[in-house]
């Protein structure tokens with residue numbers, strides 16, 4: 001009988017380094033036992049990437065461990081995460097894989113540089129009824145269209161945190177686009193989140209879903225903040241909430257990069273009675289989302305059922321506005337008004 005030699009620490013580390021960061025559990029890191037692993041997870045450090053990008057002092061405080069231990073864990077996470085640099089050419093190649101999904105309106109697409117982009121998070125914020133969910137319905141159908149019609153022949157994942165996903169709306173928009181309504185619906189995987197933690201768990205399932213269905217090209221989170229906002233009330237828990245949201249957003253960005261996915265998240269606005277000038281509204285979640293989302297769109301109602309989208313933040317596109325309309329047919333160009341200001 002042969003007895004299996006126990007693995008040396010080096011062998012174990014080598015095995016860990018050969019895995020993708022998503023495949024490594026934080027408890028596999030040296031010095032992280034079950035207790036520290038659960039403390040880390042409770043503090044929102046669910047995976048290697050969130051740990052690799054964390055601040056030692058913050059980890060030490062949140063997990064009630066010594067700062068040197070926190071530093072050691074973070075260093076290991078960084079190594080395991082292979083936080084390597086790409087050459088400019090490699091980076092360019094990766095950017096070449098970026099694809100775009102049409103919004104249904106040419107003017108809106110132009111504003112976004114051709115549509116909603118893969119490898120990016122696009123956040124849409126605005127008041128109730130401004131059309132944030134309608135854009136999600138449209139994208140979930142459009143992603144399935146052939147390329148010449150603004151799609152990617154892809155499938156979609158929809159994380160519904162407010163119970164507002166409507167199969168009938170998908171079928172209606174699909175019929176308008178001339179594609180089979182039932183098949184279109186079948187190509188969307190819907191996860192209803194009942195709590196903020198549940199929402200995080202559903203996001204953690206995305207790699208599984210993409211591995212099973214490589215056609216997935218779009219992930220909708222409608223809405224990003226509703227459950228967090230409801231669960232974390234009062235200022236005492238705000239830092240905790242923002243920390244969790246931050247981790248979640250970084251997870252989404254990493255998924256976008258790794259699987260070439262377009263991530264579309266919606267967000268409500270909160271009234272800002274203290275603001276005297278400008279638009280007295282601000283997206284819930286504030287700067288946290290702003291720093292992670294690549295594209296931020298502010299949606300507002302215009303005259304006669306029209307909608308105005310303003311591109312608030314983008315790495316390479318100028319700020320600007322586009323007017324479009326939402327009706328029973330979904331999103332389309334505004335009939336009379338100028339297409340782009």
Ligand code: GTP
Nearest residue numbers: 127128129130131132133134135268326327328329
């Ligand atoms: P909240 O989720 O409440 O924050 O709002 P939202 O921004 O997600 O609003 P949503 O995208 O659901 O927009 C709904 C609005 O779209 C309605 O109030 C209508 O003004 C407009 N709309 C126009 N035609 C239709 C239609 O045929 N069906 C639906 N559902 N909405 C339409």
Ligand code: MG
Nearest residue numbers: 132133164222
């Ligand atoms: Mg909505």
